[in-house]
Amino acid sequence: MDKKLQPVVEQLEKELGCTVSETRGLVSLSVPAEKIVAACQQVKDLGFALLSAMTAVDYWPEENPRFHVIYQFTSVSGNMVLGLRVPLPGLNPSLPTISHIYRNANWRERELWDMFGIKFQGHPDLRRILMPADWEGHPLRKDYPLGYEEPQFTFNFDEINLRKPYAKE
Amino acid sequence: MGIEQKMGNMGIATTTLEQAVAWSRTNAMWPMLFGLACCAIEMMSAQAAHYDMSRFGMELMRPSPRQSDLMIVAGRVSRKMAPVLRRLYDQMPEPKWVIAMGDCASCGGVFNNYAIMQGVDEVVPVDVYVAGCPPRPEALIHGVLTLYEKVQGMKFAEMKK
Amino acid sequence: MPDVQEITVDDLKHLVSERAIQGETVLLNMGPQHPSTHGVLRLLLELDGEIVVSCIPDIGFLHTGIEKNMEAKTYQKAEVMTDRLDYLNTVGNILAYSLAVEKLVDLDVPPRAQVIRVILTELQRFSSHLVWLGTSALDLAAMSMFLYCFREREQILDILEMCSGQRMMTTYIRPGGLWRDVPVEFEAAVRDILKTFPRRIDEYEALLTRNPLMLDRTYGIGKLTAEECLNFGVTGPMLRASGVKWDLRKDRPYSGYEQYDFEVPTRSEGDVYARYLVRLEEMRQSLRIVGQALNKLPMGAVRSNNFKFVPPQRSEIGVSMEALIHHFKLWTEGFNAPRGFVYTAVESPRGELGVYLESNGGPKPYRIHWRTPSFDNLQSLPLMSRGVLVADLVAIIGSVDIVLGDVDR
Numbered sequence: 054m055d056k057k058l059q060p061v062v063e064q065l066e067k068e069l070g071c072t073v074s075e076t077r078g079l080v081s082l083s084v085p086a087e088k089i090v091a092a093c094q095q096v097k098d099l100g101f102a103l104l105s106a107m108t109a110v111d112y113w114p115e116e117n118p119r120f121h122v123i124y125q126f127t128s129v130s131g132n133m134v135l136g137l138r139v140p141l142p143g144l145n146p147s148l149p150t151i152s153h154i155y156r157n158a159n160w161r162e163r164e165l166w167d168m169f170g171i172k173f174q175g176h177p178d179l180r181r182i183l184m185p186a187d188w189e190g191h192p193l194r195k196d197y198p199l200g201y202e203e204p205q206f207t208f209n210f211d212e213i214n215l216r217k218p219y220a221k222e
Numbered sequence: 223m224g225i226e227q228k229m230g231n232m233g234i235a236t237t238t239l240e241q242a243v244a245w246s247r248t249n250a251m252w253p254m255l256f257g258l259a260c261c262a263i264e265m266m267s268a269q270a271a272h273y274d275m276s277r278f279g280m281e282l283m284r285p286s287p288r289q290s291d292l293m294i295v296a297g298r299v300s301r302k303m304a305p306v307l308r309r310l311y312d313q314m315p316e317p318k319w320v321i322a323m324g325d326c327a328s329c330g331g332v333f334n335n336y337a338i339m340q341g342v343d344e345v346v347p348v349d350v351y352v353a354g355c356p357p358r359p360e361a362l363i364h365g366v367l368t369l370y371e372k373v374q375g376m377k378f379a380e381m382k383k
Numbered sequence: 384m385p386d387v388q389e390i391t392v393d394d395l396k397h398l399v400s401e402r403a404i405q406g407e408t409v410l411l412n413m414g415p416q417h418p419s420t421h422g423v424l425r426l427l428l429e430l431d432g433e434i435v436v437s438c439i440p441d442i443g444f445l446h447t448g449i450e451k452n453m454e455a456k457t458y459q460k461a462e463v464m465t466d467r468l469d470y471l472n473t474v475g476n477i478l479a480y481s482l483a484v485e486k487l488v489d490l491d492v493p494p495r496a497q498v499i500r501v502i503l504t505e506l507q508r509f510s511s512h513l514v515w516l517g518t519s520a521l522d523l524a525a526m527s528m529f530l531y532c533f534r535e536r537e538q539i540l541d542i543l544e545m546c547s548g549q550r551m552m553t554t555y556i557r558p559g560g561l562w563r564d565v566p567v568e569f570e571a572a573v574r575d576i577l578k579t580f581p582r583r584i585d586e587y588e589a590l591l592t593r594n595p596l597m598l599d600r601t602y603g604i605g606k607l608t609a610e611e612c613l614n615f616g617v618t619g620p621m622l623r624a625s626g627v628k629w630d631l632r633k634d635r636p637y638s639g640y641e642q643y644d645f646e647v648p649t650r651s652e653g654d655v656y657a658r659y660l661v662r663l664e665e666m667r668q669s670l671r672i673v674g675q676a677l678n679k680l681p682m683g684a685v686r687s688n689n690f691k692f693v694p695p696q697r698s699e700i701g702v703s704m705e706a707l708i709h710h711f712k713l714w715t716e717g718f719n720a721p722r723g724f725v726y727t728a729v730e731s732p733r734g735e736l737g738v739y740l741e742s743n744g745g746p747k748p749y750r751i752h753w754r755t756p757s758f759d760n761l762q763s764l765p766l767m768s769r770g771v772l773v774a775d776l777v778a779i780i781g782s783v784d785i786v787l788g789d790v791d792r
Contacts, residue, residue, distance in 0.1 A: 076723050077486055102613040106726065106737050106754035123739065125726055125754075129613065129629045136726065157616030157759045183443040183791060184337075185302045192336055192451060199455055200336030218344050255418055259445055259788055260470035260551060262422075263514065267540075270533035285418040300791075303423060303444045306415050332463055337448035356551055 055080075058133050061099050068095060081123075081136035086148055089139055093124070093151045101126035101135060104155040107162070109169050113195035119143030120171060147172040168193035241374070247291070247317070248279065248370040254290035254314065255283045256307075258297025261324035261356040265296045268359035278366055287313040292369075293346070294362075298326035299339045311346045319373070321365055322348045325355045408436055415444045419522050419777045422787030424761075428773070435776055438768040440761060445791040450751055457717030457746045458484055458558070466552040468753060469789040471514050472731045474507040474543075477556045479729045482637055483738040484558040486725045488692050488718070495683040496560035497639040502573065502676045503543070503555065504638075504729075505669040509580075510539040511732040512666050516587065519659075519781030523600055528590065535583055542572050559693035560686035570677065577674050584666055592660070601655040605767040605779035608653060615766070616759035619734025621783065624661045625653035631730035638729075642679075643672050655782040662784075665732075692718045717746035733757055733784055757789035 058080060062073055069092050071082045084092045106125040113119060118140030126135045139148065150173040152159040162173040163182040170191040173179060181188060190197055205213045237245075257265050269275050269283065284290040287310045299307055311320070322342050325331035328351040330340035342348060349372060352365035413426040423444035429436040449468060453461040465480045466473040478500060485492060492500075517532030540550040546565050547553040555562050591597045607617070609626045622629055630647040632640045648664035650657040687693045690709040699706035712718075724741035734756025743749040760783050768776050 077725050079724075079726055103618070104616050105728065105735060106739060106752070108739055108750075108752040108754075110741055110750040125737070125739075127735075129627060132634050134635070134726075155616065156614045157762050160758065160762050181443075183446040185443070192448065197451075198336070199334075199451060201334040202330065202340045204334075217340075220343060220345050220347050256416060258423055260467060263470060263551065266518075267533055267536070271530045272534060272537045285416070298445065298447060300444060300446050302446065303415060306444070310416060332467065333447050333449075333452060335448040335452045337446050358550065 055133060057131055058135065061133070061135070064099070065092070065095060079134070079136055081138050083138045083140070086139050086141060089137070090149050090151060090154070092137060093154050096126050096135065096137070097154055099128075100131050101128040101133070103127040103129055104151075104157055104161075105134075107158060107165070109165050109171060109193075111169060111193065111195045113143070116143040120146050120169060122148060122165070122171065141171065145172070146170065147174055149174050150176040152176060167191065170194065240376075244374045244376060248373050250279045250281070251292050251319075251370075251373075252282055252284050252290045253280055253292040253294050254287050254310070255285045256293055256295055256310070258295070258299065258303070259326070261296035261327070264356040264359055265294060265323065265362060268362045273359035273363065275363060275366070278363065278370075280366070287311075288315065290314060291317060292319050292321065294321045294323050295327045295342045295346075295348075296323040296356075298331065298333060299342050299345075300337050301339060304339050304345050307342065308345045319349045319369055320346050321350045321352060321362075321369060323352045323362060323365065324357055325353060327351075328353060331355060407431070419780060421518060421780065421785055424780075424785065424787055424790075426764075426776075428776070430773070433772050435768050435771055435773060438765050438776065440764055442761070442787075442790050445787045447788070447792060449792050450753065453748055453751050455747065458720065458748060459713065459717055461748060461751075462554055462557065463552075466554060467788060468792060469731060469733070469736070469755065469757070469786050470551065471511040471786055472507055472733070472736075473552055474503045474556060475729060475731045475736060477554060478504055478638065479727060479731075479736050479738045480740075481556050481558045482729065483725050483727045483740040484692075484720070486727055487720050487723065487740055487742060488558075490559050490689055490692055491687050492560055492638075493684045493687065494639070494681050496685045498676050498680050499561060499565060499685065500556055500638050501640065501643070502673050502680075503546070505672045505676070506539050506542065506573075506576075508732045509666050509669045510536050512662050512669075513539075515662065515732075515781075515784045519778070519784075520591065522777050522781045523597065525591065525597075528587065531583070531587070535580065538572075538576055542569065542576070545569060545572065557686075557693070559689065560684070564685045570680075573673065573677055577670055577677070580670055581667065584663065588663065592663075598656065600775070600778055601659060601782070603652075604655045604771065604775045605782060606652070606654045607763060607767060611763070611766065612653070615763040617734070617763050619730070619732070619756050619760070619784075620658055620661045620665065621734070621760055621763075623647065623649045624657040626651040631728055631735060635728065637727070643675050645672050645675075655778050658782045658784075719744060719746055720748075728754070731756055733786065733789065734760060753792055755789040755792060757783075757785040757787075761785050761790055 062080060065082060066073055069084060069088050071084045073082050105127045109120050109122045111120055120141040122139045124137040150162055152162060160182060162176055163179060165171045166179050167181045167183050168191055293311060322328045327342045330338055350365050350369045352361055354361050408429050408431045411428045411430050413428055415423040415425045425441040427439040449464050453464055462477060465476045468476050513532040513536045517529040520528035543553050544550050545568060547555040607625050612622045612625045628647055628649045633647055645668045648661050650661055694713050695706040695709055700710055720742040722742060722744045726737060726739045728735050728737035736756055737754030739752040740748055741750040767779050
């Protein structure tokens with residue numbers, strides 16, 4: 054682990070009681086869902102001014118935890134990188150918002166709501182961002198189909214041609 | 223025999239009305255700015271100085287659909303964009319043509335999934351498909367010239383009312 | 384087919400000011416098809432006469448589902464989709480992906496491949512800044528800049544075509560090195576660029592930098608302080624123009640960038656003019672890096688020898704049995720990456736381009752997420768555009784340098 058990162062990680066571990074893991078040079082702390090706002094506030098106070106990335110992974114068909122929400126923080130002044138992981142259950146996943154601490158979490162949380170169905174309590178404007186407003190379903194979940202179209206080869210060309218919606222005029 | 227020779231010497235050209243109208247249409251066809259994604263950059267390169275499309279009559283690209291007669295759909299059309307595309311096509315005055323530039327506009331391209339329309343001909347009728355990902359500017363110009371040949375072969379009876 | 388979504392003032396009650404609901408200000412749609420939005424970006428502007436009271440971006444018109452689509456393809460087949468994200472920085476995208484895969488499977492990259500990667504990435508940065516310069520100058524009605532910039536870009540695209548066969552979507556950089564070695568004409572072509580381009584940048588400066596029209600339209604417009612930038616997650620030239628010296632090539636180097644001597648231009652004003660100057664200086668520094676890299680280009684292989692992950696040379700397949708078997712396994716099954724996750728970030732011309740790649744031991748990426756810079760940079764647009772004129776808004780959008788493929792993925 055980076056020498057500068059060590060005291061930061063120890064302080065967070067002590068205050069929040071989270072588990073630390075390091076894979077391939079990236080340090081990440083596993084934080085329970087109810088402590089995420091306190092964790093983010095702490096991380097910001099320790100000098101990590103930039104929320105680099107915020108994303109989620111879906112581990113379907115495991116139901117508990119089904120989602121892992123991942124936060125990546127960068128400290129510009131100290132040149133350090135830190136990650137947080139929050140496990141969430143599959144039924145009605147929700148987290149408190151951090152958009153009052155890091156402003157770019159606003160759209161990132163909207164994207165997670167759109168793509169995964171994770172609700173963020175206290176978010177000022179939680180609506181779909183990438184898909185049309187009346188879309189049903191959350192595309193990046195593993196039980197959502199890819200939605201691909203069957204390729205037309207010569208043997209099934211005509212039957213697919215009849216089904217394809219062509220604009221006549 | 224005599225009158226054609228005489229008129230040719232006097233500098234008068236005769237033609238049919240259809241040919242004259244088709245000639246005037248192809249010589250100043252203004253495309254609408256409909257660049258969506260990567261193909262738009264190649265369309266801009268085709269418009270720029272190296273592969274100049276102004277030589278073929280496309281001097282300006284009009285952003286307004288009311289003032290253009292060709293829509294070059296350059297790039298991938300997502301499901302959210304499809305109604306917008308149709309509305310813009312409806313706003314163009316007749317006669318209008320559509321070139322589907324690139325693989326994504328022709329058939330969905332690399333992306334065979336929930337978000338991309340598999341070919342823009344699901345919403346608008348396409349006249350010329352230009353293949354490539356993205357097609358070279360020369361390929362786009364070839365597509366435009368193919369469209370010109372198609373327009374020049376069109377008779378008045380075939381024009382949409 | 385669904386009709387165009389009508390958004391009424393009621394839907395956006397929480398985002399627009401009181402005066403819109405009373406009808407005092409006009410809600411104008413700067414629609415997805417617009418010459419100045421640099422792609423399919425929809426802006427809902429609340430206008431009081433000519434002044435923008437608030438600006439609400441509506442994105443998603445170019446959403447391609449790349450992240451989900453890459454989950455369905457093996458690591459090798461998914462490389463094709465990486466080019467189409469930020470289509471002005473195609474080499475940088477696949478560099479980020481290759482670095483992530485190399486970190487995940489612990490793959491080495493030979494030094495010759497590292498140097499050529501740096502050369503191509505910097506040339507791509509130059510060409511991306513050329514497109515930015517051309518289109519944002521075109522928005523400010525400096526039309527000849529557009530033609531000049533695209534003329535320069537043709538030379539760079541010739542080099543990319545010489546190496547890989549494709550002008551834009553090259554897929555030349557692969558995990559483990561490059562696709563194949565550069566041809567013999569490569570060095571002469573790059574040296575020609577290094578000789579002629581600095582003078583061209585001087586021409587652009589002579590046209591624009593002290594032009595009173597340019598200064599009127601861009602000086603003092605769209606200011607962002609350093610703290611606001613960091614709060615919004617803005618990275619790249621926008622952050623550097625606001626005074627924060629953060630460049631991933633210098634601070635968290637990758638692919639051998641620590642060996643090159645270059646400066647990171649920073650300014651403190653944070654307005655549109657500062658961003659213009661920062662990007663122009665970055666173009667000069669890119670040429671400097673390319674010159675140094677070309678001088679130290681070592682001989683050697685361009686692909687790793689680890690044939691479990693990297694395909695062997697085509698010439699070997701007819702001769703060696705193991706090469707044939709490796710090739711067969713890679714093309715039919717793909718390689719299995721070990722369990723775990725990585726997050727790598729590179730500096731794209733727009734900011735921090737990060738790849739979060741997680742594997743569950745299978746041949747396909749279990750989850751790949753692209754942290755694209757334009758998504759966060761665009762979030763600062765409503766803040767920058769409070770109280771400006773509509774014409775200034777056009778200049779501000781040009782200075783953010785968004786690429787919608789980046790925003791919507």
